[in-house]
Amino acid sequence: MTLLQSRGVGFKSLTENMDTTTPGGVLIFNMFAAMAQFERDLIRERTNAGLQAARVRGHKGGRPSKLDDRERARIRELYQSRALTVQEIADKYHVSRMTIYKSIKTPL
Template sequence: MLVGYARVSTAAQNEALQSDALNREGCERLYVDRCSGARASRPELDRMLDALRSGDTVVVWKLDRLGRSVGNLVDLMNRFQRMGVNFRSVTERMDTATPGGILIFNVFASMAQFERDLIRERTHAGLAAARARGRKGGRPSKLSDKDKRRIRELGASRALTIREIADKYQVSRQTVYNTIK
């Protein structure tokens, strides 16, 4: 059986493009998630995985619709292999029922990992360059230096509880703990 899986990142997006392509491929059953791929829980993906049987083929419109990371894709592919399930991606023209399809998947997986590593490297380099220019990342503090000194004094004197200090300065308890440290 050909089983289609589609995913859109938000409920406002329309899965019609993916569904139409999967129907043209001959999918007999479609599972559609309407959530970010970064979410660990994707209910329709889980339902599809439970329903798959040996000999089935999972079809997606595009590789990134199935996995949230290269590691996740590789895990899913290994699971499919153990189950005797093939995988096909319409856009990338990949079909793991063939040796060439397995090779293509591994090349795509390696390239995606390489791209992520480059992005991480550039991000770290950019942050280091910004720090070298004296820029500090993150949200500006709600507390002035005077407020921070007073919070440390109140914490040391135990005149108020952490919750009372947080309420007084309209910050979280964690901010009070971090300031006291």
């Protein structure tokens, strides 16, 4: 809005009684903008509090893993033995090659 004002552009609503070409209109516009920012901050604060409470209760976010610890251990064995290629291992477990590489890197 400041950029538009510096270029001499004003905002005049046809449906609401708001006109940023007047000092009163600028005041109203800034009050609405401040309330909108306040609401966004409250939403962010409540969301973070909810996520933290969920973590305390033992919930973890994100997508569930396609592989369990036993499968990851077996994949690591197959990879280290070089019995199968990475693509063959991925096909066997119905996952992508990237999932195989990530499971090898991730500690059990």
